[in-house]
Amino acid sequence: MKEFAASPVTAAAEPKTIPPFAVISGAQVQQVLQGREKQVVELVEQTYRVHAAGDSVNPPSYFLRFPDRPTSRIIALPASVGGQVDVDGIKWVSSFPDNVASGIPRASAVLILNDRATGYPFACMESSIISASRTAASAAAAANWLSRGRGRPRRIGFFGVGLIARYIHTFLNATDWSFDEIGVFDLSGESAEGFKGYLERSGTRARVTVHDGPEQLIRSSDLVVFATVAGEPHVHDTTWFAHNPLVLHVSLRDLAPEILLASTNILDDVNHCLKAGTSAHLVEQMVGHRDFVDGTLVDVMEGRVSPADDRPVVFSPFGLGVLDLAVGKYVYDELASSGQLRVVEDFFSELRRYG
Known part of the structure; x- marks a missing residue:
């Protein structure tokens, strides 16, 4: 007689319970x-x-x-x-x-x-x-790992000053970062002044400066945080980064391809970052390859990649689910x-x- 395997419906299964919602x-x-x-x-x-x-x-x-x-x-x-x-x-x-x-x-x-x-x-x-917490935690982790061997920056600049910027400052502060100077720039002057007020209420001892434009902010910062809602690159001048800052490119679409090509590029996930019109995606489309990507944050954490200090270092986190x-x-x-x-x-x- 021919034997048949039990179907999934009739086969004995381990008992399962529905979790409370x-x-x-x-x-x-x-x-x-x-x-x-x-x-x-x-x-x-x-x-x-x-x-x-x-x-x-x-x-x-x-x-x-x-x-x-x-x-x-x-x-x-x-x-x-x-x-x-x-x-x-x-x-x-x-x-x-x-x-x-x-x-x-x-x-x-x-x-x-x-x-x-x-x-x-x-x-x-x-x-x-x-979402804000995991984004800020990712940024704080990157700032820590990517500044090793370069020295911790003492001057930070926030380009865009919404909820994400506030959480990144909170997480940096909570993970033992301190700064001598904090720069602020936003297209909304009211928002920039509001963020300055938050920083002062947070108890920072840093000198807080609201800048009139992005060039002034970037040139005066050793750690630059981009947390904007920009849909396409709006920062193009590579000379603004001649002092080789560490850049947390959290909003992903602020920097023109020529800036990334002149930098060390660390991503959180290569396949995800090179999609959806991010700055890194635009670079890939322009040059036709991914050789400009130096590695992922895990590569840095596990010692496979050590960012040099003779060029800017840009961390681009797509933000993984x-x-x-x-x-x-x-x-x-x-x-x-x-x-x-x-x-x-x-x-x-x-x-x-x-x-």
Whole structure:
């Protein structure tokens, strides 16, 4: 008699349970992350290593754009990360720059965490704070690793002064950075003055200067942070970088190709950074190869790449979904262990296959 293998439907399977579904507010996220900047930086570094080792899935981000609102977009970042994080999920983040004129933040986001055993989502959390935190942690990690052998910069300049810039300053401050001078420039003079006020309230001992233009800011800074909403390069003059600063190119589209070609280029993920019209992507399209990329941050962390100090060093982080998942899972675990999860009872109500 012919034997047949048991089908997946009839074969015995390990029992599975549906996890409770929780909603986590921005206030709870902030409560968990505030004061734990060092732990978040360490988590981000660990997640970069897990991703580099191949224990993750991080497909291309999907950009939802609107013909009637060309400056706005909503981005989907699906991902899966193994290691100690061990979670799947997706971030859904919007960027509506016109919000700023109405006095509300440009970006808003939610993060969904999915159980790896059942696929069921088990948390929905406010994610603009998670996004800002993982971005700032990535920037702080890069500043630390890329300044080794060059000496820590004492003069920092912020080009663009929104939420991301504030979080980067907070994370640098929390990871034992200090500065003699802090420069500020923004197309909005009001925003620049507001950021100066924040810096002074933060207790910094640095001299804070609001610059009239970008050249003055860049030439007077050894560490330059780009955190703008620029959609295409607007900084072209390579001579502005003749003093070989360390550049955290967080907003990805500020620098013209000629500046990157004259610099050491460190990315967080090569394939992701060379997409979506980033400055690095424009360089690849112009020269037809990727030889201008010197390596990734993990390459630097593991000693495979040592940036020289005789040219600018530019760090371009695309911002990986695996980082959002890692920070989001950290928040979830902290709230769960302290009994503060707000579970939505009966969120999943249709649970019987045949009714």
